[in-house]
Amino acid sequence: MKRSLIAAVVSATMATGAVAAESVEVLHWWTSGGEAAALGVLKKDLESQGITWNDMPVAGGGGEAAMTALRARVTSGNPPSAVQALGFDITDWAKQGVVANLNDLAGKEGWDKVVPTALQKFSKHDGKWVAAPVNVHSTNWVWANKAVLDKAGVNTMPQNWDEFIVALDKVQKAGYVGLAHGGQAWQDATLFDGVVLTTGGVDFYNKAFVQKDPKALNSATMVKAFDRMSQLRSYVDKDFSNRDWNLASAMVIEGKAGFQIMGDWAKGEFLKAKKVPNKDFLCMRVPGTQGMVSFNSDQFMMFKVGADSQGAQTKLAKAIMNPSFQSAFNVVKGSVPARTDVPNTAFDDCGKKGMADLADANKSGQLVGSMAHGHAVPASIKNGFYDVITGHFNGTMTSAAAAKAMAEAAE
Numbered sequence: 001m002k003r004s005l006i007a008a009v010v011s012a013t014m015a016t017g018a019v020a021a022e023s024v025e026v027l028h029w030w031t032s033g034g035e036a037a038a039l040g041v042l043k044k045d046l047e048s049q050g051i052t053w054n055d056m057p058v059a060g061g062g063g064e065a066a067m068t069a070l071r072a073r074v075t076s077g078n079p080p081s082a083v084q085a086l087g088f089d090i091t092d093w094a095k096q097g098v099v100a101n102l103n104d105l106a107g108k109e110g111w112d113k114v115v116p117t118a119l120q121k122f123s124k125h126d127g128k129w130v131a132a133p134v135n136v137h138s139t140n141w142v143w144a145n146k147a148v149l150d151k152a153g154v155n156t157m158p159q160n161w162d163e164f165i166v167a168l169d170k171v172q173k174a175g176y177v178g179l180a181h182g183g184q185a186w187q188d189a190t191l192f193d194g195v196v197l198t199t200g201g202v203d204f205y206n207k208a209f210v211q212k213d214p215k216a217l218n219s220a221t222m223v224k225a226f227d228r229m230s231q232l233r234s235y236v237d238k239d240f241s242n243r244d245w246n247l248a249s250a251m252v253i254e255g256k257a258g259f260q261i262m263g264d265w266a267k268g269e270f271l272k273a274k275k276v277p278n279k280d281f282l283c284m285r286v287p288g289t290q291g292m293v294s295f296n297s298d299q300f301m302m303f304k305v306g307a308d309s310q311g312a313q314t315k316l317a318k319a320i321m322n323p324s325f326q327s328a329f330n331v332v333k334g335s336v337p338a339r340t341d342v343p344n345t346a347f348d349d350c351g352k353k354g355m356a357d358l359a360d361a362n363k364s365g366q367l368v369g370s371m372a373h374g375h376a377v378p379a380s381i382k383n384g385f386y387d388v389i390t391g392h393f394n395g396t397m398t399s400a401a402a403a404k405a406m407a408e409a410a411e
């Protein structure tokens with residue numbers, strides 16, 4: 001159609017009073033089966049309000065690839081309306097003055113009162129709400145295949161690191177892969193969150209990852225944590241390199257491997273495969289981190305868009321924060337709600353445990369931001385940590401050299 005003709009059609013439509021369809025464009029990295037199912041809950045909600053969903057998926061946990069794609073769009077002056085983002089990435093974008101101000105909606109709906117403070121730290125910038133948190137995930141989880149553990153003679157869940165190693169040994173001896181894992185930097189770092197917590201506890205974790213204390217980063221405890229990463233490395237199969245996390249989950253789901261250390265988005269894969277917690281699979285905290293929670297929260301950052309797109313953007317933010325949506329979505333996603341007033345009734349056993357763990361850890365001061373998923377340090381430092389952790393996992397340096405390199409990366 002020629003331009004002039006399009007213009008004529010558009011103005012004719014407007015003259016008849018027809019309302020132009022509203023739409024949102026959403027950038028995210030939810031491309032696995034479980035993730036797509038959860039995203040479907042949000043898409044449907046919007047579509048039921050007559051809003052068209054323009055999907056912009058960029059795969060890759062931790063959101064590194066998504067942030068790169070976003071940079072290109074923002075640079076060309078054409079950002080999507082909403083973008084999935086984690087912790088310090090939200091702050092980094094907000095500092096650039098490109099995000100929207102959601103204070104009108106947040107004020108009307110009372111977000112200040114229902115969103116946990118640990119999340120608000122990232123949802124708000126300079127007193128303005130710039131993102132709507134959709135969930136709380138956490139990284140210090142282990143997922144296990146119950147039948148495999150039964151066959152391997154692992155009858156009780158390991159309570160500490162040494163018991164975990166015994167269990168991994170038994171699973172390997174029974175002919176299964178001990179630890180299902182994908183060798184990608186963000187996945188290695190996800191293991192490291194739990195390993196550092198079980199090795200040094202919450203105070204050490206905070207000193208190293210939040211305060212970036214060089215004495216903690218380059219310490220005997222950090223060396224021990226790296227030694228434990230080498231231990232884990234000995235239980236992965238030979239094809240682990242660059243495997244996607246959901247394929248590692250599939251190894252546990254299909255009974256090829258005993259365990260996977262991964263955030264609770266992994267539960268979304270088990271549920272998608274119709275597996276039942278405590279019957280087909282087990283969820284536990286990384287042994288030795290009971291009571292501790294290393295959290296990350298997916299939030300939808302809203303960008304400054306033209307007046308014609310703002311209505312749909314506000315409706316998206318409102319839909320995300322709706323309590324019954326937060327229940328429906330998180331039941332499928334594997335995460336827990338980003339509001340404190342959502343009942344746990346619709347959640348399975350692992351979800352109920354996740355909600356209780358989060359509330360308890362928050363009360364007891366054992367809630368920490370996940371380093372691997374952008375909630376401890378900004379990307380500039382996180383990426384330096386990633387390089388060290390991955391390099392060490394692949395045998396390019398000793399544990400002592402890795403601890404030293406962590407301190408250097410934080411500088």
Ligand code: BGC
Pocket residue numbers: 029030035060061062063086137245265296297298373
């Ligand atoms: C996100 C999850 C996502 C996972 C794997 C994490 O960074 O917080 O929502 O499922 O990456 O893609």
